[in-house]
Each structure stands twice: as C-alpha cells, then as structure tokens.
Amino acid sequence: MSDTTAVRELLDTYAKALNTSDAALAASLYAPDGVFMPYQAPTAAGPQQLLEAYRQIFEQIQLDVEFTIEDLTVDGGTxxxxxxxxxxxxxxADGSRAPERNRELFVFVRTDEGWRIARYMFNKTAPASAGS
Structure with a gap:
C-alpha cells in the first residue's frame, strides 16, 4: 500500500472514530507524543490526555461528519x-442539532505501527447559507 493510501485510510478511520464517538479509537490513531489542539478547548498531548479530551468531547456531542481531503502531501516519514x-x-444536553463545518490541519508521522497523527488542529467555518 502506498503512503498516500495509508494516510487516507487513517483519515477514514479517524472519521469513523468521530462519528461513532469512539474515544479510544480516536486516541489510538495518534503517535505516542501526538498533540490535539481542539477549537476553544485546551491542548491535549500524549495518550492519556488525548483519551480524556475525546471522552469529554463525546460526552457533550455526537458528530455525523464527512471529511474532504483538500491537500495531502507525503514527504519521507512525515x-x-x-x-x-x-x-x-x-x-x-438538549438534543439540539446544528450544521457542523470545520477546516483541519493534520501532521502525520510514520511509526513502527504505521502512520499516526502527530499534530491535529481545527477551527469552525460558517455553515453554507440556504440557497448557496
């Protein structure tokens, strides 16, 4: 399997983790020194903080999102x-539903276990207005 395909599969698995609220799966996709920088929340670094960050998120919300890869570059081991x-x-908390749109930046590293997320951050983008 090519490196590009492996990274794409990692992103697919990450989307699955988000959409199934699987904190353990999400955290397992990071390198041992991985860092998650969520929107309006503290940075999580390392396996325990990553797991706790995802648990806290999934206690509050349920996501149903799809990722679109806009740019993917592999350069050696990164x-x-x-x-x-x-x-x-x-x-x-209240069962309300709303549109969810984000843009994300992932940095990956190749480890002995395969490709893993080294750094990940995202921010919110405005939902498309009706009729656009």
Missing amino acids: AHAVTGSAGRVTVH
Whole structure:
C-alpha cells in the first residue's frame, strides 16, 4: 500500500472514530507524543490526555461528519493534510442539532505501527447559507 493510501485510510478511520464517538479509537490513531489542539478547548498531548479530551468531547456531542481531503502531501516519514469536514452535530444536553463545518490541519508521522497523527488542529467555518 502506498503512503498516500495509508494516510487516507487513517483519515477514514479517524472519521469513523468521530462519528461513532469512539474515544479510544480516536486516541489510538495518534503517535505516542501526538498533540490535539481542539477549537476553544485546551491542548491535549500524549495518550492519556488525548483519551480524556475525546471522552469529554463525546460526552457533550455526537458528530455525523464527512471529511474532504483538500491537500495531502507525503514527504519521507512525515505527511500533512488540509481537510474540510461537514455534517451535523447533536448536543447531548438538549438534543439540539446544528450544521457542523470545520477546516483541519493534520501532521502525520510514520511509526513502527504505521502512520499516526502527530499534530491535529481545527477551527469552525460558517455553515453554507440556504440557497448557496
């Protein structure tokens, strides 16, 4: 399998983790020194903080999103991807649903276990307005 295909599969698995609220799966996709920089939340670094960060997120919301890869570059043992995600989010506290759109930056490293997320951050983008 090519490196590009392996990174794409990693992103597919990450989307699955988000959409199934699987904190353990999400955290397992990171390198041992991986860092997650979520929107309006503290940075999580290392396996335990990553797991806790995803648990806290999934306690609050349920995601139903799809990723679009806008740019993917592999260079030796590192890679980066710029992605967009779009779908819906359900807030557990009140059951409300809303559009969810983000842009993301992933940095990957090749490890003995295969490709893993080294750094990941995202921010919100405005949902498309009706009729656009």
